[in-house]
Amino acid sequence: MEKQLVFVKENEVVTDSVTIAEMFDKQHKDVLRDVRTQMEYAGGEFSQRNFALSNYEVRGKQYPKYDLTEEAFTLIVFSYNTKEAVQTKIRFIQEFKRMKEYIQSQERPKAMSDKESLLASMKLTIQLNEDVDGMKEDIKQLRDDIDKKITLDYSQQQAMRNAVNKRVHKLWNEDMVDKSIYENTRRLYSALWKNLKDAYRVNAYPNILQKDFEEAMSFIEGWRPIFNGIKTA
Numbered sequence: 001m002e003k004q005l006v007f008v009k010e011n012e013v014v015t016d017s018v019t020i021a022e023m024f025d026k027q028h029k030d031v032l033r034d035v036r037t038q039m040e041y042a043g044g045e046f047s048q049r050n051f052a053l054s055n056y057e058v059r060g061k062q063y064p065k066y067d068l069t070e071e072a073f074t075l076i077v078f079s080y081n082t083k084e085a086v087q088t089k090i091r092f093i094q095e096f097k098r099m100k101e102y103i104q105s106q107e108r109p110k111a112m113s114d115k116e117s118l119l120a121s122m123k124l125t126i127q128l129n130e131d132v133d134g135m136k137e138d139i140k141q142l143r144d145d146i147d148k149k150i151t152l153d154y155s156q157q158q159a160m161r162n163a164v165n166k167r168v169h170k171l172w173n174e175d176m177v178d179k180s181i182y183e184n185t186r187r188l189y190s191a192l193w194k195n196l197k198d199a200y201r202v203n204a205y206p207n208i209l210q211k212d213f214e215e216a217m218s219f220i221e222g223w224r225p226i227f228n229g230i231k232t233a
Contacts (some may be wrong), residue, residue: 005095013099015073015092017066018056023088024080025099028065031076035066038075070096081149097128150210157206160213163220166173178224191225 005023006015017035039047049073055062060083068076073096077089145225152160168188171177182188193205199219200208208216 006099008099008103010179011103012069013096013103014052014153015067015096016054016056016068020076022069023092024077024085027111032066034076035068035072038224042075046071059087084222104129122167151207152205152213156210156213160205160208160216163199163217164189164196167220167223168192182225188225192220192223195223196220 004208005019006013008014018028019032020026022029022033035051039051042050050069052067054064054065054067055084057063057128060072070093073092077085104124118158134161168185172185172188177188182191196208197203200212200216202208
Protein backbone atom coordinates (compact mmCIF):
# COMPACT_ATOMS: atom_id res chain seq x y z
CA MET A 1 0.00 0.00 0.00
CA GLU A 2 1.40 3.37 -1.01
CA LYS A 3 2.24 5.62 1.93
CA GLN A 4 -0.15 8.50 2.54
CA LEU A 5 1.90 11.68 2.17
CA VAL A 6 -0.64 14.19 3.51
CA PHE A 7 -3.71 13.88 5.72
CA VAL A 8 -6.46 15.94 7.31
CA LYS A 9 -6.06 16.96 10.93
CA GLU A 10 -8.51 19.34 12.59
CA ASN A 11 -9.84 20.30 9.15
CA GLU A 12 -6.33 21.25 7.98
CA VAL A 13 -4.34 19.45 5.28
CA VAL A 14 -0.95 18.60 6.74
CA THR A 15 2.03 16.26 6.54
CA ASP A 16 4.47 15.49 9.33
CA SER A 17 8.20 15.36 9.99
CA VAL A 18 8.23 11.55 10.14
CA THR A 19 6.75 11.30 6.64
CA ILE A 20 9.21 13.88 5.31
CA ALA A 21 12.14 11.95 6.81
CA GLU A 22 10.97 8.68 5.24
CA MET A 23 10.20 10.09 1.81
CA PHE A 24 13.40 12.14 1.51
CA ASP A 25 15.55 9.34 3.00
CA LYS A 26 16.71 11.41 5.95
CA GLN A 27 17.15 10.80 9.66
CA HIS A 28 14.11 12.06 11.59
CA LYS A 29 16.37 13.88 14.03
CA ASP A 30 17.85 15.84 11.11
CA VAL A 31 14.38 16.82 9.86
CA LEU A 32 13.45 17.93 13.41
CA ARG A 33 16.59 20.06 13.45
CA ASP A 34 15.61 21.62 10.10
CA VAL A 35 12.09 22.30 11.41
CA ARG A 36 13.30 24.00 14.57
CA THR A 37 15.82 26.08 12.66
CA GLN A 38 13.20 27.31 10.19
CA MET A 39 10.71 28.01 13.00
CA GLU A 40 13.32 30.22 14.63
CA TYR A 41 14.00 32.02 11.35
CA ALA A 42 10.29 32.37 10.45
CA GLY A 43 9.20 33.85 13.75
CA GLY A 44 6.38 33.11 16.18
CA GLU A 45 3.33 34.13 14.12
CA PHE A 46 4.17 32.00 11.08
CA SER A 47 5.35 29.08 13.21
CA GLN A 48 2.18 28.99 15.32
CA ARG A 49 0.01 28.90 12.19
CA ASN A 50 2.01 26.30 10.28
CA PHE A 51 3.87 24.01 12.73
CA ALA A 52 2.23 21.89 15.44
CA LEU A 53 4.21 19.74 17.88
CA SER A 54 2.73 16.28 18.42
CA ASN A 55 3.87 12.71 19.16
CA TYR A 56 4.09 9.32 17.54
CA GLU A 57 4.55 5.89 19.06
CA VAL A 58 7.24 3.30 18.32
CA ARG A 59 7.22 0.03 20.26
CA GLY A 60 5.23 1.57 23.07
CA LYS A 61 7.40 4.69 23.44
CA GLN A 62 6.34 8.24 22.57
CA TYR A 63 8.57 10.44 20.41
CA PRO A 64 8.12 14.07 19.27
CA LYS A 65 7.22 15.03 15.72
CA TYR A 66 5.84 18.11 13.96
CA ASP A 67 2.74 18.45 11.81
CA LEU A 68 3.33 20.87 8.91
CA THR A 69 1.01 22.77 6.63
CA GLU A 70 1.85 23.01 2.93
CA GLU A 71 3.56 26.37 3.57
CA ALA A 72 5.69 24.88 6.36
CA PHE A 73 6.50 21.81 4.24
CA THR A 74 7.66 24.04 1.37
CA LEU A 75 9.89 26.02 3.71
CA ILE A 76 11.55 22.91 5.19
CA VAL A 77 12.27 21.04 1.94
CA PHE A 78 13.29 24.09 -0.11
CA SER A 79 16.97 23.14 0.18
CA TYR A 80 16.48 19.43 -0.59
CA ASN A 81 17.58 19.68 -4.19
CA THR A 82 18.77 16.32 -5.47
CA LYS A 83 16.91 15.05 -8.53
CA GLU A 84 15.19 12.42 -6.39
CA ALA A 85 14.17 15.10 -3.86
CA VAL A 86 12.62 17.25 -6.60
CA GLN A 87 10.46 14.31 -7.73
CA THR A 88 9.39 13.70 -4.13
CA LYS A 89 8.48 17.39 -3.74
CA ILE A 90 6.25 17.12 -6.80
CA ARG A 91 4.44 14.14 -5.28
CA PHE A 92 3.82 16.06 -2.05
CA ILE A 93 2.60 19.15 -3.91
CA GLN A 94 0.19 17.04 -5.96
CA GLU A 95 -1.07 15.26 -2.84
CA PHE A 96 -1.65 18.53 -0.96
CA LYS A 97 -3.64 19.80 -3.92
CA ARG A 98 -5.68 16.59 -4.25
CA MET A 99 -6.53 16.53 -0.53
CA LYS A 100 -7.59 20.19 -0.51
CA GLU A 101 -9.86 19.55 -3.47
CA TYR A 102 -11.38 16.60 -1.66
CA ILE A 103 -12.15 18.71 1.43
CA GLN A 104 -13.66 21.44 -0.73
CA SER A 105 -15.88 18.90 -2.47
CA GLN A 106 -17.13 17.62 0.89
CA GLU A 107 -17.94 21.13 2.07
CA ARG A 108 -19.88 22.08 -1.09
CA PRO A 109 -23.59 22.71 -0.36
CA LYS A 110 -25.75 19.72 -1.26
CA ALA A 111 -28.46 21.96 -2.74
CA MET A 112 -26.12 23.48 -5.33
CA SER A 113 -27.85 23.72 -8.70
CA ASP A 114 -26.50 22.11 -11.85
CA LYS A 115 -25.57 25.57 -13.17
CA GLU A 116 -23.72 26.53 -9.97
CA SER A 117 -21.96 23.17 -9.92
CA LEU A 118 -20.83 23.60 -13.52
CA LEU A 119 -19.55 27.13 -12.84
CA ALA A 120 -17.68 25.98 -9.73
CA SER A 121 -16.13 23.11 -11.68
CA MET A 122 -15.03 25.45 -14.47
CA LYS A 123 -13.46 27.87 -11.99
CA LEU A 124 -11.62 25.05 -10.24
CA THR A 125 -10.34 23.69 -13.56
CA ILE A 126 -9.05 27.13 -14.60
CA GLN A 127 -7.37 27.61 -11.23
CA LEU A 128 -5.78 24.16 -11.32
CA ASN A 129 -4.46 24.75 -14.83
CA GLU A 130 -2.94 28.04 -13.73
CA ASP A 131 -1.42 26.39 -10.65
CA VAL A 132 0.00 23.50 -12.69
CA ASP A 133 1.50 25.86 -15.26
CA GLY A 134 3.09 27.88 -12.47
CA MET A 135 4.35 24.74 -10.77
CA LYS A 136 5.86 23.43 -14.02
CA GLU A 137 7.72 26.69 -14.50
CA ASP A 138 8.98 26.63 -10.90
CA ILE A 139 10.15 23.03 -11.27
CA LYS A 140 11.88 23.79 -14.58
CA GLN A 141 13.69 26.74 -12.98
CA LEU A 142 14.63 24.60 -9.98
CA ARG A 143 16.04 21.86 -12.21
CA ASP A 144 18.01 24.42 -14.22
CA ASP A 145 19.45 25.84 -11.00
CA ILE A 146 20.35 22.37 -9.75
CA ASP A 147 22.08 21.45 -13.02
CA LYS A 148 24.25 24.55 -12.69
CA LYS A 149 25.48 23.56 -9.22
CA ILE A 150 25.79 19.77 -8.95
CA THR A 151 29.30 18.50 -9.63
CA LEU A 152 30.50 14.97 -10.36
CA ASP A 153 29.60 12.33 -7.79
CA TYR A 154 32.10 9.68 -6.64
CA SER A 155 31.14 7.07 -9.24
CA GLN A 156 31.41 9.62 -12.06
CA GLN A 157 34.83 10.74 -10.82
CA GLN A 158 35.97 7.11 -10.78
CA ALA A 159 34.62 6.55 -14.28
CA MET A 160 36.48 9.66 -15.50
CA ARG A 161 39.78 8.50 -13.95
CA ASN A 162 39.34 5.11 -15.60
CA ALA A 163 38.65 6.76 -18.96
CA VAL A 164 41.79 8.91 -18.66
CA ASN A 165 43.91 5.85 -17.78
CA LYS A 166 42.49 3.93 -20.74
CA ARG A 167 43.07 6.80 -23.17
CA VAL A 168 46.66 7.44 -22.05
CA HIS A 169 47.59 3.76 -22.29
CA LYS A 170 46.04 3.49 -25.75
CA LEU A 171 47.92 6.53 -27.05
CA TRP A 172 51.21 5.39 -25.54
CA ASN A 173 51.08 1.69 -26.41
CA GLU A 174 49.86 2.20 -29.98
CA ASP A 175 52.53 4.85 -30.71
CA MET A 176 49.91 7.55 -31.28
CA VAL A 177 52.02 10.18 -29.54
CA ASP A 178 55.38 11.83 -30.22
CA LYS A 179 57.58 10.26 -27.55
CA SER A 180 60.35 12.75 -28.16
CA ILE A 181 58.03 15.34 -26.61
CA TYR A 182 56.15 13.18 -24.16
CA GLU A 183 59.01 11.23 -22.63
CA ASN A 184 56.78 9.18 -20.35
CA THR A 185 53.13 8.55 -19.56
CA ARG A 186 53.29 11.00 -16.66
CA ARG A 187 53.68 13.90 -19.09
CA LEU A 188 50.84 12.53 -21.19
CA TYR A 189 48.55 12.27 -18.15
CA SER A 190 49.43 15.86 -17.25
CA ALA A 191 48.58 17.08 -20.74
CA LEU A 192 45.21 15.31 -20.82
CA TRP A 193 44.12 16.49 -17.36
CA LYS A 194 45.18 20.07 -18.15
CA ASN A 195 43.27 20.12 -21.45
CA LEU A 196 40.18 18.65 -19.74
CA LYS A 197 40.19 21.25 -16.93
CA ASP A 198 40.77 24.07 -19.42
CA ALA A 199 37.90 22.84 -21.59
CA TYR A 200 35.43 22.99 -18.68
CA ARG A 201 37.03 25.97 -16.90
CA VAL A 202 37.60 24.25 -13.57
CA ASN A 203 40.63 24.07 -11.31
CA ALA A 204 40.08 20.39 -10.53
CA TYR A 205 38.21 17.73 -12.49
CA PRO A 206 35.77 16.85 -9.63
CA ASN A 207 34.35 20.39 -10.12
CA ILE A 208 33.06 19.49 -13.60
CA LEU A 209 29.24 19.65 -13.56
CA GLN A 210 27.18 16.47 -13.73
CA LYS A 211 25.30 17.84 -16.74
CA ASP A 212 28.64 17.91 -18.63
CA PHE A 213 29.69 14.38 -17.61
CA GLU A 214 28.84 12.56 -20.86
CA GLU A 215 30.36 15.33 -22.96
CA ALA A 216 33.54 15.27 -20.85
CA MET A 217 33.82 11.48 -21.26
CA SER A 218 33.57 11.90 -25.04
CA PHE A 219 36.25 14.60 -24.84
CA ILE A 220 38.58 12.13 -23.07
CA GLU A 221 37.88 9.27 -25.49
CA GLY A 222 38.71 11.44 -28.49
CA TRP A 223 41.60 13.42 -26.96
CA ARG A 224 44.95 13.80 -28.72
CA PRO A 225 47.87 15.84 -27.27
CA ILE A 226 47.92 19.32 -28.81
CA PHE A 227 50.56 21.20 -26.78
CA ASN A 228 54.27 20.69 -27.30
CA GLY A 229 56.59 20.95 -24.35
CA ILE A 230 53.78 21.02 -21.79
CA LYS A 231 54.98 21.80 -18.30
CA THR A 232 54.35 19.09 -15.74
CA ALA A 233 53.62 19.66 -12.13
